[in-house]
Amino acid sequence: MQRRAAVVGNWKMNGTIAFTQALTSAVCAGVTERDHNHTLACDVILCPPFTSLSTAQHHLAGSPVRLGGQNISEAIGGPFTGEISGSLLRDAGCSHVILGHSERRTLLGEQDALVARKMVAAFRDGLIPIVCLGETLAERTAEQTLAVIQTQLTALLALLPTAEEQRAHWVLAYEPVWAIGTGRHATPDQVQEVHGFIRKQLTDRLGTTIASSIQILYGGSVTPDNAAALFAQPDVDGGLIGGASLKAETFLAIIDAYPKNF
Ligand code: 13P
Numbered sequence: 001m002q003r004r005a006a007v008v009g010n011w012k013m014n015g016t017i018a019f020t021q022a023l024t025s026a027v028c029a030g031v032t033e034r035d036h037n038h039t040l041a042c043d044v045i046l047c048p049p050f051t052s053l054s055t056a057q058h059h060l061a062g063s064p065v066r067l068g069g070q071n072i073s074e075a076i077g078g079p080f081t082g083e084i085s086g087s088l089l090r091d092a093g094c095s096h097v098i099l100g101h102s103e104r105r106t107l108l109g110e111q112d113a114l115v116a117r118k119m120v121a122a123f124r125d126g127l128i129p130i131v132c133l134g135e136t137l138a139e140r141t142a143e144q145t146l147a148v149i150q151t152q153l154t155a156l157l158a159l160l161p162t163a164e165e166q167r168a169h170w171v172l173a174y175e176p177v178w179a180i181g182t183g184r185h186a187t188p189d190q191v192q193e194v195h196g197f198i199r200k201q202l203t204d205r206l207g208t209t210i211a212s213s214i215q216i217l218y219g220g221s222v223t224p225d226n227a228a229a230l231f232a233q234p235d236v237d238g239g240l241i242g243g244a245s246l247k248a249e250t251f252l253a254i255i256d257a258y259p260k261n262f
Contacts, residue, residue: 003212003213003214003215003237004042004043004215004237005041005042005043005215005231005237005238005258006042006043006044006045006171006215006217006237006238007042007043007044007045007238007239007241007251007254007255007258008044008045008046008047008068008096008098008130008171008173008217008238008239008240008241008245009027009044009045009046009047009241009245009246009251010047010070010098010101010219010240010241010242010245011046011047011048011049011052011070011245011246012049012070012103012242013049014049014246015048015049015051015052016052017051017052017055019052020048020052020055020056020059021055021059023246023247023248024046024048024055024056024059024060024065025059026248027044027046027065027248027251027252028059028060028063028065030248030252030255031044031063031064031065031252031255032062032063032064034255034256035063035064039256039260040064040255041258041259041260041261042238042255042258043064043066043238044064044065044066044255045065045066045067045068045095045096045130046060046065046066046067046068046245047067047068047069047070047096047098048067049070050069050070050084050092053067053069053089053092053093053094054092054093057092057093066095066096067092067093067094067095067096068094068095068096068097068098068130069084069089069092069094069096069097069098069127070097070098070101071084071097071098071099071101071104071118072084072085072086072089072097072099072118072121072122072125072127073085073118073121074114074117074118074120074121075121076121076124076125085121085125086121086122086124086125086126086127087125087126089125089127090125090126090127094127095127095128096127096128096129096130096171097122097127097128097129097130098130098132098173098240099115099118099119099122099129099130099131099132100112100115100118100119100131100132100133100152101132101175102132102134102175102177102180103180106177112151112152112155112156113155115131115152115155115156116155116156116158116159117159119131119156119159119160119170120159120161123161123166123170128169128170128171129170129171130170130171130172130173130217130240131156131170131171131172131173132172132173132174132175132219132240133149133152133153133172133173133174133175133198134148134149134174134175134176134177134180134220135148135149135176135177135178136177136178137177137178140176140178145176145194146194146197149174149194149197149198150197150201153172153198153201153202157201157202157205157206160206164210167206167210168209168210168213168214169213169214170214171214171215171216171217172198172214172215172216172217173216173217173218173219173240174191174194174195174198174216174217174218174219175218175219175220175240176190176194176220178220179219179220179221180219180220180221180242181221181242181243182220182221183221184221185220185221185222185223185226185230186218186220188229188230188232188233191218191230191233191236192233192234192235192236195216195218195233195235195236196234196235198216198235199211199212199216199235202214215237215238216235216236216237217236217237217238217239217240218230218236218238218239218240219239219240219241219242221243222239222240222241222244222254223244223250223254224244224250224253224254224257227239227253227254227257227258228257228259231257231258231259232259238258239254241254
């Protein structure tokens with residue numbers, strides 16, 4: 001099955017209103033032009049901070065660019081001061097939400113079971129979850145990478161909804177913790193090894209058709225210089241981009257790095 005690729009910009013805790021206006025406008029102009037020229041090979045999703053969602057939504061209207069949040073609460077709504085629900089993100093124009101980013105796992109203590117419940121909440125509220133997985137440097141050095149990935153993935157699969165439409169339409173992002181923001185990306189071979197392992201786990205649990213429709217993104221120090229080699233791997237369906245998504249020029253260059261099979 002032909003999977004559509006995705007390049008996702010995770011702005012993290014960056015993006016004033018003025019910055020959002022400028023960056024969203026520039027990205028949307030570039031993506032719209034590529035779409036018109038039939039050279040756009042992937043979906044493009046911007047994930048600004050909550051405070052900039054409405055500005056981003058305003059500026060991307062009419063373009064193929066889609067909007068995502070960076071986290072949700074597992075709760076439906078109510079007395080949860082400081083939290084944001086999936087339905088509030090939907091209301092703000094989001095189609096996607098990033099969940100289980102290693103910064104949240106490490107800094108805020110989010111564990112596999114909570115990430116899985118947030119995935120369920122995203123599906124419930126009509127969002128496509130982009131769930132992050134990845135090992136630390138110590139875990140890689142101890143040759144625990146695949147075991148760590150399997151544990152994180154197993155927690156998700158245990159709560160994956162039964163509806164085929166949902167099982168087939170979610171996104172996994174392999175982000176080795178040691179590659180995030182360090183300038184040290186995983187090699188294409190390292191990435192393919194983990195992505196191939198994830199695809200095999202998905203195939204064993206969900207069957208070939210569903211497993212082959214799930215997007216698996218790579219994240220961790222992706223730049224215009226290394227994106228093409230990473231995206232050329234058979235199980236790499238695009239990227240989750242941090243630092244390089246904060247400049248239109250570098251983000252668009254990464255979008256252009258996705259191979260065009262049409
Ligand atoms: P960098 O691209 O800055 O390494 O960040 C990756 C990331 O964490 C995306 O979610």
